[in-house]
Amino acid sequence: MTSSDSGSIDQLVQGAVDTHMHTAPGAFPRHDTDFSAARTAKEHGMRAIVTKNHHFETASRAQNVRDEVGFTVLGGITLNEWVGGLNHHAVDGVANFDADIVWMPSITAANHLENAAVQMFETEEQEKAGISVLDEDGELTIETLAVLDSIAEHGLVVGLSHLSPEEAIALVDEATSRGVEEFLVQHPHAEFLDYSHDQMRTITDLGATLEFHYICTSEMMGNAATVDDFVAAVDAVGPENAVMATDGGATANPPAMEQFESFIGDMLDAGVPEADVETMVKDNPKRIFDLD
Template sequence: MANQQDATQSRSEIVDSLLRGAVDLHCHSGPSIMERKLDHMEEIRDAEAVGLHAVLFKDHFYSNTPVMQVLERFREGNANLTLLSGVPLNNQLGGLNPYAVEHGLMLGARMVWMPTLCAHNHLTTAFRYNLHGRLGLREPTRLSVLDDRGRLKPEVKDILDLIAEHDAVLCGGHLHVSEMFPLFTEARARGVTRMLVSHPTYWIEAKLDDLKELSALGVYLEHCACMLIEGPSRKFPFEALRDYVDAAGLDRTIIGSDLGQTFNPKPVTGFRAVIELCLDLGFTVQEIRTMTSTNACRLIGIDPPDDPL
């Protein structure tokens, strides 16, 4: 148990020490067409205040890589916080668009998300309300990486080659788990070594056996604070996290926040809550560090934090 490792530390001190050096690969701050609880600069300040090591800023509709470059130049505070970004392949960037991927990666993006809110799975199987209509957007084209015969589309293969060339991370987005296996199998064959599935048991509809198989392919599984901690977005009982870790293995498990929505806690607040949840579930301090920092650093390709726990 964590409290047996260092009886001189209070629970609050243990949580504080785990926040220092943590990495959040799933932050939804703004500006965004979707209303957010905080903007990028506010998130940076919150992350710096607790000593986070890195944050990856995600928007479903645009690549914020240029924004991060500007903020990196002009922000004040702890320069040790690494700002990361990616390229989302929804309709607003042309869908499965190799040109958008090439441009984003050349600017320094570290992750490429397969379709999320425009994924065929998201719009038909998993998330059956018209968010685009609520936002005043055009009706989306439903995107899949597979053609009508179940084969990967040529443009997806081009995108995989670009990800391999830039040693970036391939994230499965909101594709269905049945699309993930041919995608990641082909990605490996084309030299992609960094692969991720976010919230695999929600929207993606992966079962525990799927987590085990994805892990065996070399894929990291990211479980999100917003779906585990108390709050309006909670989808699973707290204890489910233990089952997810047992299925995929500790060394393939990552915890992100997936926070920034107006109705949820701020990302750093949610990250603190999920660390406390991990302590409640009996994970050791080092195991929590592995899931909240070490694995994310290895996946994204940055050095881990210097300071020991």
């Protein structure tokens, strides 16, 4: 049965995981600190949240919150220029803080700097080539391969972040052969990514999971997607190959928890069965991050 009444939403939030949100402190205004985001999620009965920062690692911060709040917050590192870009030493270092995920470059990715229409980050105001995982011949760089080996060694999840679909597909294809097991494709509907359904099927066939972000329905992201777009993508790859997350935190949008509840309600209203939503907000995230 499909229903978006508050009881159904509350039931689906219980035990769910928001695999992508941004918290303070950070370089950009955020609704929640690490601690307030964790407390809110805990009050709603969620299983975990995953926090990301464009500039520095969040794994040590997550560790502090787990100890203080008694709630599972997961973190990692984004390989932007501030941590040395595609730097395997940064991956090895953050593993010492029980990191869970390594995101490829985001706002300093070459694809982002070339294709993102919204100029909202200080890096985009500078003349920079940006970071690519591919060399001039279209092959993965030596630095990228070293990063993948470190990720495999430490058993971390890979977030494809703002890499182009072509870069992401090449990276997942190689990384699986090097022992990396889990991948998340962040906001494939973002205008600077804009995965086709064929590309979505290609990368999920290689072993990645699509991470749909509710933020893509907002003006902040140029209204890049509608709920119908998410439904069509689920139909294209199957709910077993997708997760629903918010990419929440920015003060220009509602708080992440409000977005998470809205996302669930909107998907139910669009006719997605409750069992499929549960797969995307509970089962798949727990599998990816090895949560019971």
